[in-house]
Amino acid sequence: MPTSRSSSSIWTYLFLLGEPEQQQxxxxxxxxxxIVTLSFGVASWLVTVALMQHRHAxxxxxxxxxxxxxxxGVTITALGKSLLAIVVSGSASVLFVTYGFQVLIAATDDPSFWVLPLGVLITLTIAPLFSGIAxxxxVSLCVWVMLGWEQFPAHPQQADQYWPMLAVVVSMLIGLSLNVYFLVLRIHNxxxxxxxxxxxYTDSLTGLNNRRRFTQSARQLHRSALAPAYFLMIDIDDFKQINDEHGHDVGDEVLRKTAEVIAGIAGEHLCGRLGGEEFAVIYxxxxHGACLLATQLIETVEAAFAxxxxxxxxxxxxxxVKGTDLAHSYRRADASLYLAKKxxxxRYELAAS
Structure with a gap:
């Protein structure tokens, strides 16, 4: 039985276009x-017009x-800035291409002959263009209605009148299969x-930002910060002894639990694991607030393992310090950490201003 979450996902991909991040x-x-597919449709139409022998009709x-x-339609699609915009403009462009071909086949001697091949070609070609299955x-249904209006089926009294309808249904099923296939590929990608x-960017053991992500984010904060900010370098005391006495499994559990405390106390402030038993927070x-945070971290970690x-x-x-490299603050925090250990x-130690 499908869960509400799976039902929500089905609804999302059937009628909508995925979550915002997926849409991007x-x-x-x-x-x-x-753009390429729609431009090809326009070019094909123009070539067909140029090759028509009875343009006077x-x-x-x-x-x-x-x-x-x-x-x-192609222009608006090219200028579109969102998935919804290109889906809507693309749909309109496809229907105008279809309308254009409907005008052309109406000017031929046997217009009903062209309904099936054109309908199959268009419905299969546009299959990759739509994220929403609906x-x-x-659009495919509109294509068939526009092409077949008053032209299809051509000979309704004949015994094989249902074969063309079968071709329409099969082409839409194949197109739908292609549409779903491309959608699944995009989702997996x-x-x-x-x-x-x-x-x-994530530390696999603790789930915190890894050193790379933390350093990148810290540099951005350092460059753009208008208010004061403080670098808190955190180290688990005697971690080697924990590993030696209790084993690496216990050591990993200590790292995970300490990381949970740091993430919980840091809240919206940037935090991460620098490596080994070393963590960091940008407050x-x-x-005064930075010192309070340091005190709270020390007390909460100790209480968590009581x-x-x-x-x-x-x-x-x-x-x-504004105007200096992040490495400068890193070294000062590291020196203060060494002093706290000593x-x-x-405990915590605050680097001199």
Missing amino acids: RFFKELHFIS LDTQSASLALVGMVA WYLA YQAQRELATMA QGDK GERKVSISIGVAEL NGKN
């Missing part, structure tokens, strides 16, 4: 493909309207890229 990813993938007013609609089905990003606020084993942390605090551990 899908937009980047579909934008160029949509063409309804020039309707043909001009179709051409204006096609060009406008969008594809709606999106998920794979998210997983790669997570692996690249955006004044000196009754299990003695675990404590030492913290070096240094102000992020002065008895389970």
